[in-house]
Amino acid sequence: MPRVPATVENIRIAAEALREGGLVSFPTETVYGLGADAASPTACARVFDVKKRPHFDPLIVHVLDRQSARELVTSWDDRAALLAERYWPGPLTLVLFKRALVPDIVTAGLPTVAVRVPSHPVARALLEASECPIAAPSANPFGYLSPTTAEHVEAGLGSAVPWILDAGPCPGGIESTIVDVSGQRPALLRTGGVSAGEIESLIGPLCRPEGGEVPLAPGQLPSHYAPRVPLVLLNGRAVPPESSGRFGLLAFEEPPASVSVAFRAVEVLSPSGSVVEAAARLFSCLHRLDALDVEAIHVEPVPESGAGAAVMDRLRRGAARRVPPVRPED
Ligand code: TXA
Ligand code: MG
Numbered sequence: 001m002p003r004v005p006a007t008v009e010n011i012r013i014a015a016e017a018l019r020e021g022g023l024v025s026f027p028t029e030t031v032y033g034l035g036a037d038a039a040s041p042t043a044c045a046r047v048f049d050v051k052k053r054p055h056f057d058p059l060i061v062h063v064l065d066r067q068s069a070r071e072l073v074t075s076w077d078d079r080a081a082l083l084a085e086r087y088w089p090g091p092l093t094l095v096l097f098k099r100a101l102v103p104d105i106v107t108a109g110l111p112t113v114a115v116r117v118p119s120h121p122v123a124r125a126l127l128e129a130s131e132c133p134i135a136a137p138s139a140n141p142f143g144y145l146s147p148t149t150a151e152h153v154e155a156g157l158g159s160a161v162p163w164i165l166d167a168g169p170c171p172g173g174i175e176s177t178i179v180d181v182s183g184q185r186p187a188l189l190r191t192g193g194v195s196a197g198e199i200e201s202l203i204g205p206l207c208r209p210e211g212g213e214v215p216l217a218p219g220q221l222p223s224h225y226a227p228r229v230p231l232v233l234l235n236g237r238a239v240p241p242e243s244s245g246r247f248g249l250l251a252f253e254e255p256p257a258s259v260s261v262a263f264r265a266v267e268v269l270s271p272s273g274s275v276v277e278a279a280a281r282l283f284s285c286l287h288r289l290d291a292l293d294v295e296a297i298h299v300e301p302v303p304e305s306g307a308g309a310a311v312m313d314r315l316r317r318g319a320a321r322r323v324p325p326v327r328p329e330d
Contacts, residue, residue, distance in 0.1 A: 003154050006122045006165040014163040015129035023047060024163040025139040025153045026126050028118040030091045030172045030193055031283070032147040033062070033136030034161065035126070041103040044135050048105075050160045053142040057218050058108040059135040060093050060176070061115050064127045069094070069115045072102055072133065079181045079203045086202060089119035091172055091193025095180035106135050108218060112182045122167045138175060139164075145227055145290065145318075148173050148283045155287075173280035174310045178217050179206065189217040191310040193279075223320040225283075227290035231319040233299050238263075241298065248289040248297040252278065264294050275308035282311055286318070 004010045006027070014024045021043040024035045034051060036043035038061045048055055063069050066084045070076050073096035080094055098113035107113050118124065127134060138146045139153040139161070147153045150166035177192035179199060187207040188196050200206055229248070238255055240262035241247050249255065249263040253273050260266045267285035269278035289297045299315055302308045 002159060002161055003150050003164040003166050006125075006167040008125070010163075010165060011122065011125045012129050014165055015126055015131075017163055018043075018126070018130045018134065019132060021046075022163065023050065023161055024126065024165065025150070025157070025161050026123055026136070026165045027120050027150070027167045027170055028062075028123045028136075029120045029170060030118075030175050031170050032139040032150065032153050032164075033123070033134075034139035034153075034157070035062070035134040035136040037130070038062075038106055038133040038135035039101065039103065041105045044103060044105045047135065047137065050157055051137060051140070051142050053137065055105070056108050057137075057142075058110055058114060059106050059137050061102065061106060061113055062118055062123065062127060062134045062136055063115060064124065065089075065117060068133065069117060072099055072113055072115055073097055074099055075182060077181070079186055082202055083179065083181070083199065084117070087194055088117035089124070090117070091119075091174075091176040092116060092199075093176045093178040093190075093192075095178065095182055095189065097182050110218075112180070114178060114217075116176055120167075120170070122165055126165070143221070143224055143226060145225055145286050146175060146283050148280075148287075152283070152287055169280075169284065171280065173282055173284070174307065174314065177310070190220055191313045193307070193310070195306045195309065197306075220317075222317060224317040225314045226318045226320070227286050227297065229290050229292075229294055230296045231299050231315065232296050233315055233319040234301065236301070238298055238300055246295045248292055248294040250285055250289060250297055250299045252300045252302045263298070265289060265292055269302060269311075275302055275306050275311065278302050279307040279311050282314060 075097040093116040148170045172193045177194040178190040180187040244262045249266045
């Protein structure tokens with residue numbers, strides 16, 4: 001049984017497996033990660049294999065503290081120092097020039113490495129017990145919804161992961177913010193748990209992908225975070241669809257009964273209208289709707305302030321059309 005409670009003893013045994021080249025899924029304050037010893041190219045290759053992740057998409061390396069982060073990189077300027085001081089441990093990933101000891105497979109051949117110091121006690125206990133930096137992408141099949149519970153990991157990756165440390169739902173629910181501080185101007189590569197505005201108030205203006213100024217992180221494909229069932233992003237509050245009972249609804253706040261009755265199922269992101277709560281619940285709500293036999297999921301937009309920007313980023317990518325599967329003619 002790969003999913004076990006994240007007890008001290010289980011963390012110790014999982015840490016041993018990790019040191020021997022095995023994979024361990026563990027909770028962080030953002031989403032569940034699929035971890036491997038970052039110094040072992042073979043173990044990291046297994047991560048790509050299990051996730052069916054393309055090798056051009058680099059991994060994030062998790063470490064216990066700033067000092068351990070600095071051991072992986074050659075550059076560390078005032079901006080990195082300020083951000084690390086303010087947000088670590090926490091949901092911020094910094095991209096910096098790597099040292100040779102970071103294997104190329106981790107960075108997909110890039111000269112930079114993405115590093116973060118997680119705050120979740122189980123992630124920290126695993127780092128402490130394994131005594132190695134842990135390379136860990138989100139523990140989902142490539143392109144699918146991120147996992148915010150151990151059950152999501154088990155359903156998505158199943159027996160391919162020998163260890164899933166279960167500590168309940170992740171408190172943040174949305175991936176870390178990624179900031180590239182390797183170049184002259186810092187760049188926002190992914191919105192996430194820390195808002196871009198907060199970062200800018202600390203280190204000045206960021207180049208932003210939506211302005212076309214910087215490319216996204218290599219793995220941030222337009223169609224990403226996608227459920228199996230198509231997402232239809234609405235312009236405003238939901239209205240009853242023409243035919244009842246064929247669609248799911250992801251609402252921001254509780255919709256009126258006249259609207260909800262027309263949907264097969266309704267998930268409310270935030271009954272209290274908070275974008276932070278919406279971020280925490282986003283992937284769980286989508287996982288539940290995706291498990292139903294509906295034609296599409298109608299999605300209400302959320303206010304684009306703070307964590308709401310990261311939620312909207314995930315929803316837009318989830319809604320980006322993929323090429324529909326070709327059906328043989330019957
Ligand atoms: O919250 C998180 O960051 C979670 C937890 C598990 O820590 N991890 C996560 O990893 O979201 P993943 O692999 O799903 O996303 C990592 C992103 C990818 O889009 C990847 O392209 C980008 O980080 N990335 C990694 N290394 C990079 C680098 N050197 N330069 C630019 N982007 C990089
Ligand atoms: Mg991911």
